[in-house]
Amino acid sequence: MKHTTVLIGNFGSGKSELAINMALSSVKSGKKTVVVDIDLINPYFRISERKSLLEENGIKLIYPRYAMTGVEATSIPPEVYSVFIDDHETVIFDAGGDPTGAIALGQYRANFAELSRLDVFYIINGRRPLSSEVDQNIALLDKIQSSARLSITGLVNNTNLAHETGIFDLLFGYDLISHISEQTDIPIAMTMGTAPILDELSKYIENGTLDQRYIGKLYPIKRYMHRDWDTFTHLGI
Amino acid sequence: MAKKLMKGCEAVAEAAIQAGCRYFFGYPITPQNDIPEYMSARLPKVGGCFLQAESEIAAINMVYGASGAGARVMTSSSSPGISLKMEGISYLAGAELPCVIVNMMRGGPGLGSIQASQGDYFQATKGGGHGDYHMIVLAPSSVQEAIDLMQDAFDLADIYRTPVMMLADGIIGQMMEPVEFKETTKKRELPEKTWAATGWKEGCGRDRAVINSLYIENEELQEMNDRLQARYATIQAEETRCELYNTEGAEIILCAYGTIARICKSAIALAAKEGVKVGLVRPITIWPFPTDAMRNAICQDSVTSAITVEVNAGQMFEDVRLAVDGKKKVDFLGRPGSFVPTAEEILDKIKQIRRA
Incomplete structure (x- = not known):
């Protein structure tokens, strides 16, 4: 059965990072997978920049026309409609950041409504600016939700400082996301991070200091999107 | 304070x-849009004012107004937008008004591209606008340094009553790095803004404040220019900054600023592995240009030649050559447009020069 996941959240929250990881693990388990890059507002840092990685792994990528050409006004191809009815088993939508970025999703409201298996995940990186306080996150989440015309089904804790991430960053995110979940009644779907960080988190879980409700599934990721200094010099912006 | 993962644009804001x-006050242009975006969210929360003007020209003149009233004010743009602001910048310099202007450089000339570039060095350091004026120009090479220089930028503007430009490239603007906002430990003594137009009434005990760059009489204009030139001399003597990296006893000296200097450091590490000692002179202020430090590093006996590395057709290259004054050979590596050299390309150039 078709399983569709929509990833929304603030700029730099880790939507594309999660999308790539989900897509790669989906094809590994033998599922026909498509990724839809539906970001119309940011000319940089889109999942389509990893087009060859996705396609080499047998993942289909649909992306806005003129994306990655340096042109700033891109447009969504009609092909996007096909993912609602074709035989792809895993469909991942990677939206643009903030409420403006989520607007592009709104046009598919009727199509999303017909899906029997739909996850809408809201990704939070508590170490990003304007994302470290409960109220800021809830205000933003409400706006993104309404411009996407979708209800968020799960929160994702992706609190990190890129290569400098430590367990205390993820624990900061745990605390933050637990309050957000309490106030919004949205469950926590997953906590993502690199394997070593999640191993450390597991120790906290084992000794009972953390509440499983605020962790969800532990989702180990590899970093494909984030550009540290060295990759920047080779790949540009 | 805990570290944050920030883009250069957000961090600068x-x-x-x-x-x-x-x-x-600003107007959108890629790749610096995250600055106004961030300002629009944050400034109203701290009792400030964000305004998207109808154009870059309007924005820079709003900066003129706010600065004339004594406010701490800034604008930001990217290359073509900075060109539009140039008339206003000259007026700010002429009226001796402090402000901060951020330029996240993109490819040029004309509309160019939205990728990173260093094509605006001449514009930033040699005028750009009309008349005999200079801006203090700060060139950060990391997101953290951009943060650290921002306090300095505002202080320098106030101390010297001059526009200060932060000249970074699109990589700094867009790259996300873990950063820290440190408590400023040594705050500089700032002069009172007695010149600001903050409201005058009969018997208030001071002269009217007049914000102006028009001096019809030759003598008056001369006086203003003399005042500016004297100030620029002080700035050159007091505020020139640069980083010397691995320069002592080096065989080759790289000269670069901004993100390119950081790539040069990677090239220096690669060269060291092959037993070649390469150093770097990185101007932090590109105006005032660190002429003495540059000359001293390059004119050491151990140095055979210097290479200026830039993402342009050779702009700072001219200042390096002037500093060295023919005493050593200065080579150039770079391309106009947006091709950022890799550490490996810089290493290749080093090898090529050694062979020659």
Whole structure:
């Protein structure tokens, strides 16, 4: 059965990072997978920049026309409609950041409504600016939700400082996301991070200091999107 | 304070607010849009004012107005937008008004591209606008340094009553790095803004404040220019900054600023592995240009030649050659447009020069 996941959240929250990881693990388990890059507002840092990685792994990528050409006004191809009815088993939508970025999703409201298996995940990186306080996150989440015309089904804790991430960053995110979940009644779907960080988190879980409700599934990721200094010099912006 | 994962644009905006900037006037252009975006969200929360003007020209003249009233004010743009602001910048310099202007450089000339570039070095350091004026120009090479220099930018503007430009490239603007906002430990003594037009009435005990760059009489214009030139001399003597990296006893000296200097450091590490000692002179202020430090590093006996590395057709290259004054050979590596050299390309150039 078709399983569709929509990833929304603030700029730099880790939507594309999660999308790539989900897509790669989906094809590994033998599922026909498509990724839809539906970001119309940011000319940089889109999942389509990893087009060859996705396609080499047998993942289909649909992306806005003129994306990655340096042109700033891109447009969504009609092909996007096909993912609602074709035989792809895993469909991942990677939206643009903030409420403006989520607007592009709104046009598919009727199509999303017909899906029997739909996850809408809201990704939070508590170490990003304007994302470290409960109220800021809830205000933003409400706006993104309404411009996407979708209800968020799960929160994702992706609190990190890129290569400098430590367990205390993820624990900061745990605390933050637990309050957000309490106030919004949205469950926590997953906590993502690199394997070593999640191993450390597991120790906290084992000794009972953390509440499983605020962790969800532990989702180990590899970093494909984030550009540290060295990759920047080779790949540009 | 805990570290944050920030883009250069966001970091610069937050650093400006923490440095006391309460007014931002600007107009959108890639790759610096994250600055106004951030300012629009944050400034109203700290009692400030964000305004998207109808054009870059309007924005820079709003900066003129706010600065004339004594406010800490900034604007930001990217190359073509900075060109539009140039008339206003000349007026700010002429009226001796402090402000901060951020330029996240993109490819040029004309509309160019939205990728990173260093094509605006001449514009930033040699004028750009009309008349005999200079701006202090700060060139950060990391997101953290952009934050750290922002407080300085506002202080320098106030101390010397001059526009200060932060000249970074699109990589700094867009790259996300873990950063820290440190408590400023040594705050500089700032002069009172007795010249600001803050409201005058009969018997208030001071002269009217007049913000102006028009001097019809030759003598008066001369006086203003003399005042500016004297100030520029002080700035050159007091505020020139640069980083010397691995320069002592080096065989080859690289000269670069901004993100390119950081790539040069990677090239220096690669060269060291092959037993070649390469050093770097990185101007932090590109105006005032660190002429003495540059000359001293390059004119050491151990140095055979210097290479200026830039993402342009050779702009700072001219200042390096002037500093060295023919005493050593200065080579150039770079391309106009947006091709950022890799560490490996810089290493290749080093090898090529050694062979020659």
